[in-house]
Amino acid sequence: MQACIMAEGTVEQAIETPAAVLEFPVSRAPGLIRASRTLAPLERLDVYRGMYELRLVEALKVDYPGLRKLWGEETFEELARLYVAAHPSRSYTLNRLGDQLPEFVPQVEGLAKARFAWDLARLELAETVVFDEEESAAAEAGAIAGLTEEQWGRLRFQPVRALRMLQMHYPAHEYMQAVRRDETPAAPRPRKTNLIVYRRAHALLHLPMAAPGYALFEMLAQGCTLAEGMEAMQEAGGGSPKQVFDYFRVWFEERLFSRVEIW
Amino acid sequence: MTNRWGLPDLGFGIGLRTVHFPHILADWPEMDWFEILSENFMDTGGRPAYVLDRVAERYPVVMHGVSMSVGSTDPVNFEYLKKLKALAKRTKARWISDHLCWTGVSGKNTHDLLPMPYTDESLRHVVERVKTIMDYLEQPVFLENPSSYLEFTSSTWTEGEFLSQVAEQSGCGILLDVNNVYVSAFNHGFDAGEYVDRIPADRIAQIHLAGHTNKGTHILDTHSDHVVDEVWELYRRVCQRAGGVATLIEWDEAVPSFETVRAEAWKAKAYREGNDACGSQAA
Ligand SMILES: [Fe+2]
Numbered sequence: 350m351q352a353c354i355m356a357e358g359t360v361e362q363a364i365e366t367p368a369a370v371l372e373f374p375v376s377r378a379p380g381l382i383r384a385s386r387t388l389a390p391l392e393r394l395d396v397y398r399g400m401y402e403l404r405l406v407e408a409l410k411v412d413y414p415g416l417r418k419l420w421g422e423e424t425f426e427e428l429a430r431l432y433v434a435a436h437p438s439r440s441y442t443l444n445r446l447g448d449q450l451p452e453f454v455p456q457v458e459g460l461a462k463a464r465f466a467w468d469l470a471r472l473e474l475a476e477t478v479v480f481d482e483e484e485s486a487a488a489e490a491g492a493i494a495g496l497t498e499e500q501w502g503r504l505r506f507q508p509v510r511a512l513r514m515l516q517m518h519y520p521a522h523e524y525m526q527a528v529r530r531d532e533t534p535a536a537p538r539p540r541k542t543n544l545i546v547y548r549r550a551h552a553l554l555h556l557p558m559a560a561p562g563y564a565l566f567e568m569l570a571q572g573c574t575l576a577e578g579m580e581a582m583q584e585a586g587g588g589s590p591k592q593v594f595d596y597f598r599v600w601f602e603e604r605l606f607s608r609v610e611i612w
Numbered sequence: 613m614t615n616r617w618g619l620p621d622l623g624f625g626i627g628l629r630t631v632h633f634p635h636i637l638a639d640w641p642e643m644d645w646f647e648i649l650s651e652n653f654m655d656t657g658g659r660p661a662y663v664l665d666r667v668a669e670r671y672p673v674v675m676h677g678v679s680m681s682v683g684s685t686d687p688v689n690f691e692y693l694k695k696l697k698a699l700a701k702r703t704k705a706r707w708i709s710d711h712l713c714w715t716g717v718s719g720k721n722t723h724d725l726l727p728m729p730y731t732d733e734s735l736r737h738v739v740e741r742v743k744t745i746m747d748y749l750e751q752p753v754f755l756e757n758p759s760s761y762l763e764f765t766s767s768t769w770t771e772g773e774f775l776s777q778v779a780e781q782s783g784c785g786i787l788l789d790v791n792n793v794y795v796s797a798f799n800h801g802f803d804a805g806e807y808v809d810r811i812p813a814d815r816i817a818q819i820h821l822a823g824h825t826n827k828g829t830h831i832l833d834t835h836s837d838h839v840v841d842e843v844w845e846l847y848r849r850v851c852q853r854a855g856g857v858a859t860l861i862e863w864d865e866a867v868p869s870f871e872t873v874r875a876e877a878w879k880a881k882a883y884r885e886g887n888d889a890c891g892s893q894a895a
Contacts, residue, residue, distance in 0.1 A: 351685045353720040383763045386801055387829035393762035396830060397724060404723050438721045441679035441692045442651050483657035511658065551659035 355437050360395045405433045408443040412477050413450065415469045415521070418528045419462060419536060428457060444481060448474065462536045465524075468517040472525060475513040475546045476553055482511035487604035493597070500611055502576035506569045507608040511548035514567060518542075522555040549604055556603060561588040562596045566605075574612050613856060616814055617752040617785060619706060621856035622672050624877040627863065632870045633663050641870060643671060644877075647860050648703070650677035654695045668703040674818070674858070675705040676787075679721070682741050682755065683714035683728040693748050700751060709754040709787045709818060712738070712775050729764035730774035735781075742782035754817045755779070756787035759795040759824075759833030771796065772807045776815065785817030788857075790846045791839065795824050795831045804846055813854040821847060821880060822862040836865035839876060844883055851884045859884070 352372045356363035363369060364378045373381070382390035406429040410417060417425040432453050438446055451470035460466060487509060496504070520542045527534035543563035545556040558566065564585035568578035582588050588596075600606065614620050623644030628636075635641065646667055653664050667673065679692055700708055713725040728734055746753050757775055769777070779786050788811060797804035821844075823837030839847075839861070851857070861876045 351714065351717045353717050353722060355720065381765060383765050383800075385799060385830070390762070393830075396761040396832075397722075397726065401722050401724055438716075438723060439719050440721060441689065441715075442655055443723060444651075444655050480658045481656040484662070548658060551662055 353437075355434070357434055360391045360398055363398070364391075402430060402433065405438060405443070405446060406430060409433070409447050409450065412447045413470065413473050415473050415525050415528050416450075416466060418533065419466060419469060419524075420460070424461075428454075428460070431457065444477075447477070450474065464539075465519045465521070465536050468519045468521040468542075469524060471515060472517065472521040472544070472546070475515055476525075479511045479513055479546050479548050480553060482548070484511065485509045485607040488601075488606045488609045490598075490601035492609040496611075502574060502579075503612045504575040505572065505610050505612050506575070506606045507572075507610075508566075508570050508605055509547065509607045512570075512605060513546045514563070514570065515544045515546060516542070516563075517544065520557070522546075522557065526555070545605070547603065547605060554603070556599075556605075559586075561585045561592070565593070565596065566600070615785075615817060615857075617707070617817065619752065619817070622674070622706065622858040624881045625672075625674070625858065625860045626870075626873045626877050627676075627860065628664070628667060628673075629863070629867050630660070631867050632873075633659075635870045636667065637663065640670060641874070643874060645672040645674060645706075645858070645860075647674045647676050647862075650675045650696055650699060650708070651679055653703075654699055664703060673703045673705050674860075675700055675703065675708045676756075677708065677710045678723070678725065679715055680710035680745060680753075681715040682710065682712065682738050682745070683726070683734065684717050685714075685737070686717050686719070688741060688744055688748075690748065693745065697749050697751075700749070705751075707752050707754060707785075707817070708749060709756060711756045711758045712771075712778065713758045725758040725760075727758065727760040727762060727764070730767040730769040730771060732768065735769070735774060735777055738778050739781045742778060742784050746782070746784060752785055752817070754785035754787040756789050756820065757792050757796070759789075759792040759799075759831075761799055761830055761832075763800050770802070770807075772810050776810070776812055779812070779815040786811060786815045787818040787820060788816050788850060788854075789820035789822070790850060791820065791822040791824060791843050791862075792833060794840075794843050794846060795833050798826075798831045804842075805849060808846055808850050809853070811850075816850065816854045816857050819847065819850065819854075819857050819859040820862055821859065821876070834865050835862045839879075844879075847880065848883050848886075856884070 354363055354369045356366045364375050379390040382393055384390050385393060406426055409429040432450055436449050451467060451474050454467050454470050518539050519537050520540050522544055524534050524537055543558045543560060547554055561582045565578045565582040568581045625645035625647055628646040628648045653660055711725045714728055716722050755778060757771060775786060793804045793807050821839045822835045823839055825832045825834040825836060859880045861873055863873050
């Protein structure tokens with residue numbers, strides 16, 4: 350007989366839940382465990398209960414330092430306990446335990462600065478994903494040197510794997526950077542923000558972008574050609590050839606592409 | 613000299629921990645070997661993977677996991693084992709270890725080393741699973757005695773007897789965590805010396821040493837401190853019987869400097885060689 354019974358509250362309460370009673374009668378539970386010199390059977394079981402919660406909450410604290418700063422430790426831990434109750438771990442790794450936290454945040458009533466928190470949570474999730482992504486070799490700018498205009502239009506660019514794109518209502522990345530400097534920043538005012546989160550030389554980096562550049566990059570990331578991307582860019586507010594050139598200079602410098610090909 | 617699995621005594625190692633990455637990469641300090649926590653490196657291609665590859669180029673690496681769940685009644689998780697095997701290949705891991713425990717069931721994971729009842733039935737179950745796992749991994753697997761905080765009334769074997777039987781019947785090795793013996797002995801009221809004396813010496817494939825936290829009513833296996841004197845004495849006792857067995861210091865909470873952890877490994881060396889560096893204990 351083996352079962353994992355997830356219940357909130359004490360061990361005494363947990364063994365009375367329907368799921369537990371299905372496994373064994375309440376009266377038999379203490380009899381399954383030997384008492385020690387100092388602890389009764391259920392007190393011994395409680396040692397494990399405490400450690401389970403602690404371990405999962407600890408894992409979330411590591412992944413969401415920004416939210417901890419925003420709400421303070423106590424509120425964050427309260428949210429983490431609610432989250433863990435709703436999303437028990439189903440994997441051998443705790444790495445991805447917090448993947449549903451951004452969508453969980455708007456479901457919790459009464460959270461302070463909830464709209465900003467949603468952006469911040471999405472950014473922190475993107476950072477953990479980018480941190481763990483497979484390394485991919487970066488394409489060099491030389492790959493697009495000496496091409497004709499016609500060839501330019503047919504270029505396709507594949508971003509490196511350790512990269513995620515985010516559209517936010519707040520500049521959550523500025524908040525995160527302040528948190529990383531050990532500051533206690535105030536929650537920012539709303540400001541539409543387009544952001545690329547990426548990794549270079551094993552460091553997590555942010556590249557904020559204006560709407561046209563972001564639209565172009567997004568099209569390229571979806572596998573479209575440069576010509577198709579330029580159309581999307583014009584719709585998002587336009588951009589001169591000089592601007593496009595500047596974008597690509599930065600993107601190659603930041604090693605955002607792993608492959609360039611002529612379609 | 614090699615053991616019954618044809619593996620050498622690697623000497624004295626420490627657990628590879630993130631806080632020590634900068635120091636290791638910058639100085640390549642003297643160290644016999646490193647043990648990694650398998651799950652910390654299985655699903656990452658970022659900095660941890662990069663550091664591990666560099667470390668594995670220079671030092672022998674051994675893999676220690678927490679999710680094999682040999683005591684679970686869920687089917688063996690081959691998706692997990694596949695990743696474990698791939699990591700072992702990449703790091704040229706000398707061996708793979710895990711714990712005599714279960715971590716979850718019905719797909720839920722508690723991320724804890726849960727104790728199991730030690731009965732004939734559970735023995736058969738664990739032996740079968742360990743055989744299946746070793747066949748798949750094509751590599752020796754060593755099982756560690758966990759620290760535990762409760763015992764089942766249904767147990768008919770002691771933990772030490774049970775673990776020895778698992779090893780004899782499945783062919784696996786024993787990773788004897790001497791601190792865990794001490795912790796469990798305190799928590800359950802058994803004799804730690806007797807426990808270690810009765811483990812078949814030729815099955816002891818690796819040794820763990822660590823610090824713990826005494827809560828008064830029970831001891832928690834926190835890996836948060838120096839090894840206590842009583843555990844050093846138990847270690848000496850094991851060494852007298854088992855001889856040269858690869859020994860590792862685990863330090864996971866409030867991890868101090870690399871030098872401090874390494875000093876603990878060198879202290880183990882002094883103990884094993886019989887010349888107590890501190891001079892405070894009688895031989
Ligand atoms: Fe251990």
